[in-house]
Amino acid sequence: MATIPKMKMRNCIQCGRVFLSQEREELCSGCKAKFYELEEIVKDYVKEHRGVSMNDVSEATGISKKLIQRMAREGVFADMPMGENFTYPCASCGTPIKTGTYCTSCLTRLRQETKKVAEAMQIRFKEDMPTVKRLDAMAQREFDKEQRDKRMFRVGMKNITRSK
Numbered sequence: 001m002a003t004i005p006k007m008k009m010r011n012c013i014q015c016g017r018v019f020l021s022q023e024r025e026e027l028c029s030g031c032k033a034k035f036y037e038l039e040e041i042v043k044d045y046v047k048e049h050r051g052v053s054m055n056d057v058s059e060a061t062g063i064s065k066k067l068i069q070r071m072a073r074e075g076v077f078a079d080m081p082m083g084e085n086f087t088y089p090c091a092s093c094g095t096p097i098k099t100g101t102y103c104t105s106c107l108t109r110l111r112q113e114t115k116k117v118a119e120a121m122q123i124r125f126k127e128d129m130p131t132v133k134r135l136d137a138m139a140q141r142e143f144d145k146e147q148r149d150k151r152m153f154r155v156g157m158k159n160i161t162r163s164k
């Protein structure tokens, strides 16, 4: 049997049309093709109407709040001065945020969790002796090369001073 790519029926976050989504795509093909156009519409509106909320932008432009949120998470408005009202919920706890995907406290927590995972992987990594040996050999080679370069440099310097 052939492998089936991850496909699922879902509603487009912009037009609501049901479509066959691949790899968790949230937009139907029609809206996906218009994405940059929609992005410009939102940007223009926000530039001309300082201090608007996401709701206002959504109502005025006809672009869904979910799509504007996605733009915000992707950093579309990162270099624009956004008003206090232009907020959307943190993807983890729901606290209103203005940039990125998570609020600062969730980010801190996520970073700590990532660190823990990295540390856990390090432990497994140490147990993987062939890899460690290979890396050691590589480090040794680098060290040797460095020593050789230093030696060459010293020899070179000697030659220069001698030729004077």
Ligand SMILES: [Zn+2]
Pocket (backbone or CB within 6 Å): 012, 013, 014, 015, 016, 017, 027, 028, 029, 030, 031, 032
């Ligand atoms: Zn759509």
Ligand SMILES: [Zn+2]
Pocket (backbone or CB within 6 Å): 090, 091, 092, 093, 094, 095, 102, 103, 104, 105, 106, 107
């Ligand atoms: Zn949060």
